[in-house]
Structures are given as structure tokens and as C-alpha cells.
Amino acid sequence: MRAVVTEGHGPPDVLVIRDIDVPAPKGREVLVRVRACGVCRRDILVRQGPHRRGLADPLVLGHEISGEVVALGPDARGLTVGERVCSTQREYVCGCCSMCRTDRETLCSDLRFLGQEASGGYAEYVIVGDDNLVHLPDNVDFAAGAIVGCAVGTAFNAVCDTGRTRPGESVLIAGAGGLGIHAIQIARAVGARVVATTRSPAKVRALEQAGAHAVVVASDGFARGVREATAGRGVDIAIDTVGGAVFHDIRRSMAPGGRIVLVGEVTGATVEVDMATIYRRGLEIRSAVSTSRRQLEMALRMVASGAVRPVVDRTLPLEEAAAAHRLVEDNAVAGRVVLIP
Ligand SMILES: [Zn+2]
Ligand SMILES: [Zn+2]
The missing domain is CATH 3.90.180.10 (Medium-chain alcohol dehydrogenases, catalytic domain)
Incomplete structure (x- = not known):
């Protein structure tokens, strides 16, 4: 062969x-x-x-x-x-x-x-x-089916299982790659308010089309943009598909009690953090590691029903x-x- x-x-x-x-x-x-x-x-x-x-x-x-x-x-x-x-x-x-x-x-x-x-x-x-x-x-189809197990399933893990997103909560999706574009769709299907961030102004339209209620271009002020999009409150959940480079931007974008979900291959960057800024505001940091078989089946169901493309x-x-x-x-x-x- x-x-x-x-x-x-x-x-x-x-x-x-x-x-x-x-x-x-x-x-x-x-x-x-x-x-x-x-x-x-x-x-x-x-x-x-x-x-x-x-x-x-x-x-x-x-x-x-x-x-x-x-x-x-x-x-x-x-x-x-x-x-x-x-x-x-x-x-x-x-x-x-x-x-x-x-x-x-x-x-x-x-x-x-x-x-x-x-x-x-x-x-x-x-x-x-x-x-x-x-x-x-x-x-x-086969091309769509191939990527459900990783790009859609891991986004499902991050948004639904690890992030425990509920209807009416606000979700930040950082990064507009393969994971991010599906995480937007899944968070939207769950009934969340979705804010996406990207470094690239050229990707704004694709993120809006995927279902983001608001898109923030990082260079215009990451945390300030996210707060503006959530009436000053910050987000309940952040899905970080980027890694260390945006950790502090995400931390400053969180509402009290917010959950930060790390997902994908993180860049390997070292981040220095004042632990009090995590503890005092009751923030959680969790990790979504790839896709379980059950998560793949749930993601396939969302794709087959048309909720996620x-x-x-x-x-x-x-x-x-x-x-x-x-x-x-x-x-x-x-x-x-x-x-x-
Ligand atoms: Zn993969
Ligand atoms: Zn085992």
C-alpha cells in the first residue's frame, strides 16, 4: 500500500x-x-x-x-x-x-x-x-468524519465536560484554529454567549460565521475587549487553545469564580503568576486532554444533527x-x- x-x-x-x-x-x-x-x-x-x-x-x-x-x-x-x-x-x-x-x-x-x-x-x-x-x-462525509475525533471532540470535551458550560453563561474562545472554530459552534449550541479572540483581523468574519456573538482582535486590547463584550463583567469560562502567550490576558478577562480550560498542545512557554490573583477571585484552571470515546460519540451526534459543522x-x-x-x-x-x- x-x-x-x-x-x-x-x-x-x-x-x-x-x-x-x-x-x-x-x-x-x-x-x-x-x-x-x-x-x-x-x-x-x-x-x-x-x-x-x-x-x-x-x-x-x-x-x-x-x-x-x-x-x-x-x-x-x-x-x-x-x-x-x-x-x-x-x-x-x-x-x-x-x-x-x-x-x-x-x-x-x-x-x-x-x-x-x-x-x-x-x-x-x-x-x-x-x-x-x-x-x-x-x-x-468522510472528510468531516475524520476530524470529529480531534478538532470537534476535544472542543466538546473543553466546552461541555471540562468547562461545564451551562446555558446563559459567557464563554471566551481564545485562538481561531481548528479547535477554536468548533468550540465556538459547540458553546453556541449549548446556549452560551460566545466571545472569540484572534490575533488576525482577517479571521474575524470566519469567527462570526461560526457563531461568535463578539470577536475581539487581540492587538486592540484583549481583556478590555472581552469586558466590553460582557457588560464589564468578564467571562465565566475561557477555552485557551493558544497557551502561555495569552494566559495573563485570559486571567484578566475572567468573571469571579471563572473556569479557565487549557486545551491542545500548549506552546511550552513559562508563565509567572501571582497566585493571589487566581485564589482571591476563585478562579479554576483545568485541562481538557484530547477526546474520550464517549466525547467523540457526543460530538458525532452534534455533527449528524447539524448543530455543529x-x-x-x-x-x-x-x-x-x-x-x-x-x-x-x-x-x-x-x-x-x-x-x-
Ligand atoms: Zn488532532
Ligand atoms: Zn487504561
Whole structure:
């Protein structure tokens, strides 16, 4: 089969098309014919290195996968050959540890992430454990279905589960990337008042179209803009898809008792904070770590019902994986780039 193999770490040129064997499913594994695979910022971090321990060899990136079941391992359950499916971001979780049993399998210490510890979806076929595949509704196309498990599901985790957003509350969505644009839609669907922030004036219209009641361009005064949009009160919840660079802006944008939710690959920046500014105002800081299987199913339900529309900026053939990475690195896209084998 054709696959995009990552040969060493470095610039996009390390992604090369190779012919490799189609894997055979064992135990509870399922062989999926890949119809679409999203390109995530996480793929770029893995490609760039530094080398992480335990990466698959050969390393095929991609954890946002949709396709059809082609073959089942002898012990695989709950799926049929020909069924349309999409993946959680993982190839394997243990299923029985305290994290797996409490809807937090994203923190399972035995998990193998697709496109990292396990070969991923930049290929014609991929192996995924039966527990990590979900039925894809007929009215959700493959490109949209591919990105629900990451860009929509993690936004659902942040807004609904970790952020505990309720109707009538105000939500700040910081960052207009793949996560942000879906978090806006989900917060709006939940019945919240939504304020979005972006560094880029060119993205204001897309954020308004996604459902933001107000959009603040960060350079015009981040916290001041958010307060103006909430009658001076600040927001109840902030979803931070950016990281350290905007932490203090977000802190100053919070209403008393507000919840700050960290989500996505944070930049690695160090932030110095006077703890009293968190404690005195009763602020919470929580983390939404990727998407559980249940969160993926909830996100798929919102997509199938039309409440949330997955934003695919463009699709490209598998052979253009390097070009796709350049587009994402240059912030040249609004929504996801999706590869089609
Ligand atoms: Zn992703
Ligand atoms: Zn586990």
C-alpha cells in the first residue's frame, strides 16, 4: 500500500511516499481502508521532533481517520466488514485501568496514540483496535468524519465536560484554529454567549460565521475587549487553545469564580503568576486532554444533527502531505486540511 513515511525528524521534506505491506489484524484489531485523514498541529510537532520514545517504525503520522472496515481480527467485536467508521485518536487503550473506567482513557498509561506509538492514517490502510473505532453516521462525509475525533471532540470535551458550560453563561474562545472554530459552534449550541479572540483581523468574519456573538482582535486590547463584550463583567469560562502567550490576558478577562480550560498542545512557554490573583477571585484552571470515546460519540451526534459543522478548509491527495504540513505551519488555513489517500 502507499503510505507517507516520516524518515527522521525535520522539515516537511522528511515526509516521503513509500510502498509498505498492508498490515494484518490480530486479536481485537481492525483493518480500516482510510478514506480521509486530518492534518493536526500535533502531527507537525511529532515530525519536527525532538525524538519521542516509543514511536512506531516506520512512522506513519495521522490520528484523525475515517474509512471503511476491511477485515476484523479473530477477537474483534462490535463492527462489521464494510461499515463506515471514524477513529478515536488512539490505536489502543487498556480498557480496565482507573482512567479507562472513568471516561478518561485519554490518560491511560498504556495508550498508543495513532501516528505516534502506532502507525497512523497517512496511508491507504491502518490498524485500529475495535474499542477505538466509532460508527460514522451516513449523513457525515468522510472528510468531516475524520476530524470529529480531534478538532470537534476535544472542543466538546473543553466546552461541555471540562468547562461545564451551562446555558446563559459567557464563554471566551481564545485562538481561531481548528479547535477554536468548533468550540465556538459547540458553546453556541449549548446556549452560551460566545466571545472569540484572534490575533488576525482577517479571521474575524470566519469567527462570526461560526457563531461568535463578539470577536475581539487581540492587538486592540484583549481583556478590555472581552469586558466590553460582557457588560464589564468578564467571562465565566475561557477555552485557551493558544497557551502561555495569552494566559495573563485570559486571567484578566475572567468573571469571579471563572473556569479557565487549557486545551491542545500548549506552546511550552513559562508563565509567572501571582497566585493571589487566581485564589482571591476563585478562579479554576483545568485541562481538557484530547477526546474520550464517549466525547467523540457526543460530538458525532452534534455533527449528524447539524448543530455543529466540521470546518474542512481543503482536501489534498496523500502525495501532498508535505504541502499540507506547510499550510498548517504557516497558519494559512481556517479549519482543517484533510488528506485523501
Ligand atoms: Zn488532532
Ligand atoms: Zn487504561
